[in-house]
Amino acid sequence: MGVVIKGENLSKWYGNVLGLSEISVEISGGIQGLLGPNGAGKSTFLKILTGQLKPNIGEITIFGEPVFNNHEIFHRIGYCPEFDAYYREVTGWEFIRFKSALFGYNKKETDDRALKALDKVGLTDSKERKISEYSLGMRQRLKFASSIINDSDLLILDEPLRGVDPLWRIKIIKMLKEFEAEGRTIIVSSHILAEIEAMTNNVILIHQGKIFAHGDIQEIRDLIGSHPHRISVVCDDTRGLAKKMISDDLLRNIQFMDSEQKVIFETDKRDRFFDTLTATISGSGISVSEITSPDDNLQSVFDYLIGR
Amino acid sequence: MVNKNKIKTIYNFFVKKLLRAKKTKFFILFSITPLLIFLLINGIKLLYNDNLLAGHDFFKNGGMPFFFQFYIQLVSLLFGAAVLSDEIDSKTLIYLNTSPISKFSILSGKLAAYLSVTFIIYAIGSSLLYVTTHFNGILTKKNLLALLQLEFAGLIAIIAYSSLFLLFGVSLKKSTIIGLVYIFGWETIAQILPGTAQKITLFFYLNSLTPIRIPKEKGILNISISQPGFAEALISLLLFSAIFFAASVYIFKKREYLLADHT
């Protein structure tokens, strides 16, 4: 699958609000986590991606085609909007069937696809009830269902799990992974980093209208030179272990937390550090019960880059 | 490019939705008020065994101005302008803009749906009123033809006014207020202005379509210009509607709809 989304120095501003400034990006298959603080340009990027807004400078193409005012492209895109928007006086079934019919299938296929989408989000038995009687979580799942009707090659989801209960969070994350396995490209914007980590390793970080980072979380973490890697080890002889590890030029800092029998090493050369650590532990009689990297996750990447 | 069954999909969905709206029920009730008043008057007259009010006169002086100078304009405004502004307020426009359906099909499907509901509401009130006020002799060819022309004129009026107010809704922020200013401001004043001014109101042409002329006050310079013929009025109204509709589609395509108040 070639490049699915291609943006060349996209800039967008309205009034004196700067939405995006010179964003160039290429996105191909798999799940991509899109994150960034509120008001940092993330929603503007999504709106340009779905043709709701036209970039002032630069242009964006999906499957090689322009997006703005090109409605045919939505045969191959599924979109789940951010707002809690729903038609009044309409039942869940009527809405999903309407959205499905907009793809131009024949009557039978329209109904089948609508039913299948509802079934996937567990709303089949409440499909005859009015959407206004749905709880926030159910309306959210209905919105998500409306984006998976056409089994599209590209899925753009704006905070798809907001207000959804843990049970359905897990099911939907599993569903997205299955879609990824089928080779579909999925853009998921979310504020809950643990959710993104559960789905993918690829993230796009947008802040102040620019792409701060794009790629694998691990690689991004390694690129952040300003913060050395922190590795915490829990064992019965923290001082002994530290003494054995200190000889090399590996370590920048050691911190002891005796109450939890924990020692935290800071190093720039992560792989060499782990080689030495494994060798030292197997060489010495120290019994180690835990090795973790507290700041080797998306939250730390986010904090170090965005600096909140 | 234009896909007929997608337009039908939009049409069916929104007609069903509109028929359930509180607004529709209110305006159906509102459309039969002239009928209720007529029945009430004659009811009381019967009590006082007074001679009954002539149906035709009531229809000509009360019914016609009510429907063709107030009711059709108001309902076409509240429904026509809402074709898009409802979707923007409830932020549901996003579902249509991110579906594989052209802006032309969206607007034609929705306008047709809103038109039909407006026409149904109008037809209920006007036909019931006409039938009751011309009860004895309703089955004559003349009356039936007049009734048909009444409904036809109403339909054309609704098409013209709804497309105009659709254009207001698509392009202006405070479309309802501007619409009210147009109906009760410009269209009423234009009646008494010299001839050419009247030419740029929809009512001027509409008045040639209705089976019974709506009495017009004399203009300031009391030169009353000649009413256009039936065909000429019909064609100009349809032409105006097409222009308004095309302009709406054009603007709808070009405009970026910022549904959120923050980036």
Place this chain on the structure above:
Amino acid sequence: METTIELNGLNFSYGNIKAVDDVSLITKKGIYGLLGPNGAGKTTLMKLILGFLKARSGNGKVLGFGIEENTRELREKVGYMSESDSLIPGMDAVDFTSYLGRLSGMPKQEAIKRAHEVLYYVGLEESRYRMIETYSSGMMQRLKLASSIVHDPVLLFLDEPTSGMDPGSRKEMIELINDISKKGTMSIIISSHILTDIEATCEDVIIMDKGKIIANEKISVIASKEVDIFEIKLGGDSSAFLKKFERFKYEEADRGMIRMQLPSDFSTKEIFDAALRSGTHIKHFLKRRSTLEDTFMNAIGENGAN
């Protein structure tokens, strides 16, 4: 006063759907998480306690006040942050917060002074003079928190407090909640779907499903329930390493995480020796603790497939 909430046999239903089904509950001072799938009855239970709804049967006391007889005195001591953004247009944050303070009975000047204080506290000092309808969803959550603690309640209900907040402000919201509960003068009940937030704030957890309370446990107890499964991540290719542990049950989860079942008397040293011999190193090594998510899934699972 130890007990904050005491409910016995509360029932409530919308039409024929039983939203709260014979709920009895006792909560002490401190911070509780209220969890459950959509439609489990969490929000309904909160509304019953606050007196927004009248229970079909059963009764309850909150802070010693009957939830039906003296709702007014009860609400003086209780703060409520609703799930939906309920705002009054045409007001800035200071007016809005002090107005709600005065509705709780605070004198006018006190309310304005206190409004500034809580708005500073929740981090809205720069935008406290802006009209609240221009607030982003993140700022709206902070404003709702500020207005629910302006009258210094003894018991605080938070319905989805971190919904719609970006990672940075969500971390701050969690710090605020912890700071308030640490002060010890206010007990908090948080209803949220984000289990990581609940784990980061609450001491106890109440799980509801289909209108019933199906679990009521301490988070410390959940976290201490050790399971003899180890999470292992290796530096390089893991096949050689795994060959040495054929005798144990293990599964390779995604992105190189291995979950291996090891007997409790097993010496961990052998793991590191094996890694060294198969030319790779251990990047991550942790004895798995059951998380809140596992407890939640098991509790819901046992209560019949949802």
Place this chain on the structure above:
Amino acid sequence: MPIREEGYYNWEGTLSKSKIKWFPIFTTGIKSVYKKRFSKLLFATASSLFFVFLIALYVSSKPELKMMSRLVKMISSDALLFRTYYTNGFLVFMCAMISVFAGSELISNDLKHKSISLYLARPLSKLDYITGKFSIILFYLMMFTLLPGLLLVIFKVIFTGDFSAGLALLVKSITFPVVISLFWASLMLMLSSLSENGRFVKIIFFVAFFLSQMIAGMFWGIFRNDNFMYISIEKNIQQFGSFVFGTPLEFRAPGWISGAILLGLTALFLLILAYRLRKVEV
């Protein structure tokens, strides 16, 4: 001086024990209506009638001035003064405008933004909520009916120096504007609780007001029977005013019936309002 650490601080004050819980709704509501656009313009036009009557009062106390003779004749006695002022067509229309301006969004906005739960999470009952909202419209209505009425009496005493106005008349001059204000306020609040859409509420209010007038006029035109005057809100107010102040009636029909209609409608509107609020799901 100890440092002020970061963190949550309790509030040392104590809540007021006063029974009137809805008072903040009143004061804040008054301020926000005043801050609305065009409020000064509306209030100026509404108070213009008072100044016209003031001048007429001055002229009536100075026989040598020959201006405004018709109005002067109409306010010769105190009873006539009140009746002419309170039931003046312009004032009735102004009351309608003030009700819409101050009241049309009082509840519809709360419904739209789901903020009723904000009020009920505080120690307020639904009755407190309604009373607070009610007091806002009543305040502005009475500011342009009761207040000017009393001022006119005071100025009459200043200009003419006679204290002939008996206690009964003074009581009537207070109760009548209150009843009229209650009528407008309950009508407006009831309509405001019907829909989230403020615009729709305004449309229904004006349709009801003008329709009542139009139908009454049309029926009277056809039947020449005064009983149809009871359909018009304005005629009812004028008839009831004449009845209360004992001045010649507006139309040949019992005056007390107009009063009954007004009070009956007020009660009906309050019932509908209470029903609507009970049904509102917080």
